[in-house]
Amino acid sequence: MTNAETQEAKRADAGGSPFSGVNVEEKLFQNRYRVDVGRPHIRIRESAVCEDCDFKSCTICCPAGCWRLESGKIELVTDGCLECGTCRIVCDQKNVDWNYPRGGFGILFKFG
């Protein structure tokens, strides 16, 4: 078990939050996006660095659930990104290559 998985298990054992099962995708469904297909604006610099990362804070802090832990590996899907920049700040390894989407693409807030 990696450190992140151990922490995840501890979180579940402790009862976690009663809302740990909340479905973020359902929330994102209400948002408007213009996805720049094939040109994700966030990239992982070195996937090996993510595998060795003890904390995987991106999987906790991303408000859109773009960063997921799938059988020990980090999966990044940027389609639902809210462009807050959190993953760039919380990555201790500076392994997140974060750029703004091309002009006009990405999230389009109706209310903001």
Next chain:
Amino acid sequence: MTEELKAAGSVSAKLPAERFDVIVVGAGPAGNAAAYTLAKSGLSVLQLERGEYPGSKNVQGAILYSNALEKIIPDFRDSAPLERHIVEQRFWLLDERSSLTSANYRSEEFNKPPYNRYTIIRARFDKWFSQKVQEAGALLICETTVTGLLRDNAGRVIGVSTERENGDIYADVVILADGVNSLVPSRAGLRPEIRTCDMALAVKEVLFLPKETIEQRFNISGSEGSVTEIAGGITHGMLGTAFIYTNKDSLAIGIGCILEGMKKQRVTPSELLEGLKNHPMVKPLIAGSEMKEYSAHMIPEGGYKTLPELYGDGWVIVGDSAGFVNAVHREGSNLAMTTGRIAAETIAALKAAGKPMSAANLAAYKESLDASFVMADMKKYQDMPDLLTNHPQYLGSYPSFISGALHDFLTVDGKSKAEKQHQIFQGLRQQRSLWGMLGDAYKFWRTFK
């Protein structure tokens, strides 16, 4: 202005080849305040915005503080899309699951125009503000992401590069108003990266309800509105606050915490928001509403000590990009507008005097800020982030003590009042020693005074 420039809003359009007096990066409150002030002073202004329209990338609670905008557009109330004027402020302590302790302040004085604070919907407000900027004569180009700064051999900033074809544009000075996730100045080495202990992440939902339902539930009518600011166990002991703002026919509900806390406690932002929405004191207020948008935004809360250099040869930095946020008073957009305006006034004065946009001359921007409420407030609370980070009891054990004490005191169970008081005091002593409490009170007073 040529037709070509007017059509520049579409991605394929060419960028203007001319040189501008000023380039403003970003069309949020800081960028708009700056661009408006500059255009009104007769300078040639190019404003670049990466969104489809100004506001499409911007997120705030949102409360508009009239004073900052009045200084830029005195008659803004005649045309700005305002939701409700605030007549009541509620300060809530919510524990994690069940109780509420509150202090409300409501006054008929807040019902007398000109109103001091309004709720706004940023996507609509920013569009309006931008319209004013364009009417003042600034050229706005949307859907254009600035990728870097251009410098001459001496290192002076002389323009910006964009992602567009032949995307370099030149100006005498660049105003960096690119917001909290401030990539351009960070990459140019003009500001250090913000640490997770100095940055909050807030998540928000916009919940629609009939106007009458909102008015009934929040005890307001007409264009009256209320603000609810929430602290306590609802943030799982992390440094943070939550809010509920009333718009005309929607509620903005959100919660934000310092990222360092989220990292350590491994609580996700959406769990925090669900915890808030499902709290028994909140749930009835939002029951039956329709969620129409979910958003997130970072807030730079490090305060005065984390402010970067504010100017240099050919550039100034304003608003969230610089970290102008008063976390204690939940102010940011007013500081953005004020720093944007003051930067613009500095630049306009230099231009009028025929002086170059050198660091030595732009130092007048910081001098003006130092003489304004902006720096006075930033300095006043400069020790607050450290105090709260190093002493989590202010937002952890004290709020939970207050709700516990009130619970015990208000439960009639056959115990004598003297016994109850003793129990409550002992309960407090168990959490913190008497000297500890006195020290906490002193430190808190020192930081606030």
